[in-house]
Amino acid sequence: MFVYRQKPSAAKLIISLQPFLLPRPLKIGNLFQYLLARFTNMKNLPGVVVVAFLLSIPVVSQRSDAALRGVTEKDKGSRSVDGRLQTLSAAEHLDPAALEGALKRGALVAGTAMFIDEALPRFLRDVGERWHRGSFTPAHEHLASDTVRRVLGWLVEAYDVARDAPVLLVATPSTEMHELGAMLAAAAAAGEGWRVVYLGPNLPAADIVGAASQVGAAAIALSVVFADGESTVRELRTIVATLPPGTVMMIGGPAAIRLERLIADTDIRVVRDLDSLRAFLRDRRAQQADVAAD
Ligand code: B12
Secondary structure (H helix, E strand, O other): OOOOOOOOOHHHHHHHHHHHHOOOOOOOOHHHHHHHHOOOOOOOOOOHHHHHHHHHHEOOOOHHHHOOOOOOOHHHHHHHHHHHHHHHHHOOOOOHHHHHHHHHHHHHHHHHHHHHHHHHHHHHHHHHHHHHHOOOHHHHHHHHHHHEEEHHHHHHHHHOOOOEEEEEEEEEOOOOOOOOOHHHHHHHHHHHHOOOEEEEOEEEHHHHHHHHHHHHHEEEEEEOOOOOOHHHHHHHHHHHHHHHOOOEEEEEEEEHHHHHHHHOOOOOOOOOOOHHHHHHHHHHHHHHHHHHHH
């Protein structure tokens, strides 16, 4: 059973003092989002506010035996394992509020890059393993996926993006229903100061190209996790052949790597991981700034 220990009035106090503590109106009306934006963009956030707020979040004080399975005795007690157990317990108990809280707390504690690159994929893999073993049902998987989608959306929104930032369009191609890799790519790109237009999963070639052209995308990034058949290769070839000139096309994810050889004769870039995506986007932004300065 889950028992929550709600630390008393620190949060209420901070929230009631919010208009006085915070120097500008909250963009998204959520203190957490605000704190995250401050965390990632600048270093001057008063530690006391963070600590008090973190303490005010409901803490899972009792863990389920099932969630503990797969974590070794020697792992227990470490901070990241605590977070891992809380997220798995919350998913197991179909408790979206507890899961969202635990994930957001994880993002604040680990920092966004570590959260996006390590903590979140590990959580999704944990869910996947349980799903395959049969201890998690499709309902558990759906709840976990939906909550992760919300938390990633919250992360992307928390970044202040410059008005003239280049646009990255993110989606998955037709028949690819796995969208969480695409969302991680979107969050990583937002962290690099790109304006992200996220279109979700299973989008036909013509719609991807139409949207890229409408928003003036400098690049598109597609996640391909499972779909590695001939029809996907055809879709990808159609996209790269019909994109507006100069728009870079990237694909990433496990199936993208399997497809690399089959699209080697095109201008599609296979990006191996999120760090490579970040490096590429950083370089492109720097080039754009140089051109603007000339
Ligand atoms: C959640 C999930 C689903 C959900 C997806 C929900 C959603 N909203 O996304 C649903 C229920 C829809 C689903 C359906 C299916 N799934 Co599924 N699913 C998973 C699961 C559990 C997690 C996938 C995931 O999100 N992983 C987390 C992401 C973050 O990891 P990742 O995709 O590897 O991405 C990392 C990198 O590759 C990279 N990356 C990914 N995309 C991009 C993009 C760019 C641009 C860059 C730079 C990097 C990058 O960044 C990520 C972090 O490092 C996995 C199991 C697992 N262990 O992964 C199976 C898994 C992917 N599914 C699988 C299968 C077989 C299916 C189904 C066929 C099941 C069925 N019988 O219907 C369908 C196929 C649907 C389809 N046509 O796409 C297999 C795929 C096997 C294979 N050969 O490819 C897996 C591996 C499970 C397994 N072990 O068999 N699934």
